[in-house]
Amino acid sequence: MKKWLIPVIIIVVIVFGLYKWGVGFNNTAVKLNENISESWGNVQTAYQRRNDLIGNLVKTVQGAADFEKGTLVGVIEARAKATSINIDPSKVTPQQLAEFNKVQGGLSGALKSLLVTVERYPDLKANQNFLKLQDELASTENQILTARTRFNENVKPYNNHVKTFPNSILAGWFNFEGKPYFESEAGAEKPVDVNFDFNKKKE
Template identity: 45%
Template structure:
């Protein structure tokens, strides 16, 4: 009878340990899964930015053939693209560095603004607007800009779900212990809601 006295507390302790381990394991694995979803969304954002990056040289060359004296606008696009340099496909560690993420977003925003100005300038050149190569590039660029908006929204949704999950108690304890950090979000670029001004 005496030997059974310690058996019940041992069983209770074992059940608590197993339940705690199971809960920790499940939460940790869920965090890993959600983090990987955010990284996959980030890869899609990078893919569409890379597509836009690759379209720009052909677009600039086509416009240059018809509107060579719009050198200021063409230079702005070329410089904005050059400034991006290695900032199209970068490490996903930037997602947990708000300052680096802000720099990435700002550089992409500058390129978007320069491309908008280029499209506005092209409206003044009927021959350019009739050029089949330019029209094809313009369609591809518009499609790419739409994809960028969609992929950024998907990224923000996955990042928001992940951030909310790791901030909730008691999961935040596991997240802090295991190095799961908050992810940055894409924000609307300041002035993105206004059309670019073009002077002639």
């Protein structure tokens, strides 16, 4: 073998190795990113189901003529905020996810206040349609928790793939950035603070 062929072969092997590494990194990152997109779709579906149920719940509660208007307005406004945020999972930032989490937490708090306030209305509590919606909401909250957990589970292998060295070098070249995790909603560990003032004139 001619001596000049040896460095040529070495260069070809190195270039081929770098090519295989780049292709392997990119393809794996794409697949992991698709898993995140799919799990995010499930998160959105679960939240959309809750929003639909809350809309029906509000209509049912509005049938109680003397029900506190302020409580309903709070739920309606929180629901409007929660549905106003759209996130692209391929470009999601920690700030976007934190804002999404914040408004969804605000809706959860408003909904809890509504359900506690219903305790003052025996007829409404006995309404079969209301009871059915309440049960479906409880089931949907579990679906949301599961969807958020699975989203985080899909984010972890992706982040491990793009953030660990030497893959982190290629991640910058291919524009693959780490994804944020869902964190617990602010105040989720605290009970809802409801002030029962039965002497207060209803709005």
